[in-house]
Amino acid sequence: MKLTILFGGASFEHEISIVSAITLKEKLTNFDLTFIFCDSDHTFYLIEASKMKAITFSKGEYKKMPTLELSQGSFVQKSMFSKKEYSDVVLNLIHGGDGEDGTISSLLDFYAIKYIGPRTDASVFSYDKVYTKYLCDAIDVKSVRYEILTKSEHKDITLSYPVIVKPARLGSSIGVTIVKEESQMDYALDTAFEFDETVIVEPFLEGVKEYNLAGYKSNGEIKFSIVEEPQKEEFLDFEKKYMDFSRSEQVLKAEIPEELVLKLQTNFKKVYDGLFDGALIRCDFFVHDDEVLLNEINPIPGSMANYLFEDFATALEELSSSLPQKKRIASSYEYIHSISKAKGK
Structure with a gap:
């Protein structure tokens, strides 16, 4: 190919x-x-x-x-x-x-x-974490609670510590800080505001499980990757994610009940359908208190999440043969011609 x-x-x-x-x-x-x-x-x-x-x-x-x-x-x-x-x-x-x-x-x-x-509309809802939250509300996918802070508006958060502070429009854990007490908040905000005018604050969930699932649509059907349970400490920082982007060997399949796999796939399908046609995306989910929560949409995952697929080459071939076609609008100039004709020109 x-x-x-x-x-x-x-x-x-x-x-x-x-x-x-x-x-x-x-x-x-x-x-x-x-x-x-x-x-x-x-x-x-x-x-x-x-x-x-x-x-x-x-x-x-x-x-x-x-x-x-x-x-x-x-x-x-x-x-x-x-x-x-x-x-x-x-x-x-x-x-x-x-x-x-x-x-x-x-x-x-x-x-x-x-x-x-x-496509552009999918990019809008996945690139900005605030809009991703709005998308979750619209498609009935649960996500982590959040508050929004902006550089131009100073206000206190109502969430209890510890919390995670993230730039709204940035990936790879750049500018992300775990804040364990109020005295650390100013530093975390200064760090995040270096990269974006808007930040999102979420509670740091103790005992949370994280699962990654990728997929694409081919011939009207979503093809799923295996589910991965990433090995990490508190969160994947920039350095760990930088190395993560160079992965090419398939990772191990998460040892989880089939019922949970189906829940993850159902939520993925809600995110993908009608918005991400033509893309191979990865969704990162949290499972907390037996509840599946969408953490993040990766519209262009590192190394295209090749390590989650048993046959990545075939996945790209199938996707490339099922790309949406943007309708081209031809200009006939009939309106201008009719006006010119009416005016005798």
């Missing part, structure tokens, strides 16, 4: 996207892969597969490689006398801003480029 991997972007998760792309290069050895890197200035570069190494980007060596432009249906490499088009299905692997906030999806839709990834 031919596949173009688009990665990089201008966000705090830029480097994580590079790690994910390198991981998939090693994972998808039977694919005909093209790599397109979006740098922090939003210039697209065609990266040789042999140059898909961290040093290529950390030392700026990618700037010596061909640049690409967008055209209807493809990325284009232009030279003085010719041009080459890259029109394979694109895998949006840009984590965080650009990739998950709807910027890239809007751009690819605008140029009618086929892609695997969340």
